[in-house]
Amino acid sequence: MILFEKKKVSNLQPHPLLGTSGMLDELSRNELVKSGKGDAAQRALREAKVDELNLKLDSLQADIAKNGIIEPIKICLENGEWLIVDGRHRWMAAKALNRETVPCALVDPKNAREIILSAMLGKHLSKGARAYSAVQVHPEVALEAAKGKQMGTECPFKSQTDLALKIGVSERLMKVACALYRVFYNPDHKTLRIKYEKSVWTCQNIAKLLGEVDASVKRHDETGSYDLPKETKEKKEDREHRLAKAVALNFIKDSSTKALELNKGWQLFDESDETAAAEYISESIGLYPKAYLKAFVAAAEPLLEK
DSSP states (O other): OOEEEEEEGGGEEEOHHHHTSOOHHIIIIIIITTOOOSOHHHHHHHHHHHHHHHHHHHHHHHHHHHHOOOSOEEEEEETTEEEEEEOHHHHHHHHHTTOSEEEEEEOOGGGHHHHHHHHHHTSSOOHHHHHHHHHHHOTHHHHHHHTTOOOOTTOSOSSHHHHHHHHTOOHHHHHHHHHHHHHHTOGGGHHHHHHHGGGGGTOSOHHHHHHHHHHHHHHHHHHSOSSOOOOOHHHHHHHHHHHHHHHHHHHHHHHHHHHHHHHHHHHHHHTTOHHHHHHHHHHHTTTSOHHHHHHHHHHHHHHHTO
16 A cells, blocks of 8 residues: 655655666756767757757646645655655655645555666657666666576566567667676776766767777776877878878879760860860869869850850
8 A cells, every 4th residue: 555645844854775777857958068079960850859858847846836745755664764666856845835745645665676777768869768767776687697697586577588578679778788887886887887878868879889888998908098099299190191191192083083974075175075065064163173173164164155
């Protein structure tokens, strides 16, 4: 039987498992807005997502201001503390509105993880973020599987595959999420968690993120630093020299191609095929730098005016 009662807003706090996943305000204001990567279409989609998330937050707060909290916040008592397992946004809205108390539904601490997982599945998360959130709720799926052990009796999922099926993602994506979790929650790599974990909520490809993280781990193992080594002056000059040489060679090859095509244009003039020459010039002009076309265009002006 679920008990209902009012609790002081100040006496509540998010459950540690719930507190690790991205909230709407964090996703929109702290991460998505900062991300300037991608082409114009991708940036437009992110901006639309930000607007959608902010609208949801504003609408929730306005609704609570008018009607109060209709659906009680689910909480459980652990180690003498009242922890929110579902309803952080309602709780935050109540705090913003300076409400003293909020209606709560008391749930069994044994059911907390499943309630948290269900709440996460209802969020606006990518499949990668959903997989990672599920692993945060059931870390034993990542940790025990890495040791080749079966899940304990307390875990409702016997394997990574079972958890993947539960939340609707592929087994491959679940393995990537588990690998990320093992790195982020390794005490030796706390720096990587601080640097990269928030990206889980905004990136579209956690497999690519795992590649970056693994590269940082390998670099740390080899050099003692996660960062790329600073380029010396000599290496920078050598790199710039090689780049300039490559550009020059490409320019020479490109020039040869242009010279052949320009010769074709001159041949049309020699054959007095004015119509073909005019069409050729009309198609070619603008494709080459003025240095290549200066003499050609000057000779072709009478034809272009026809």
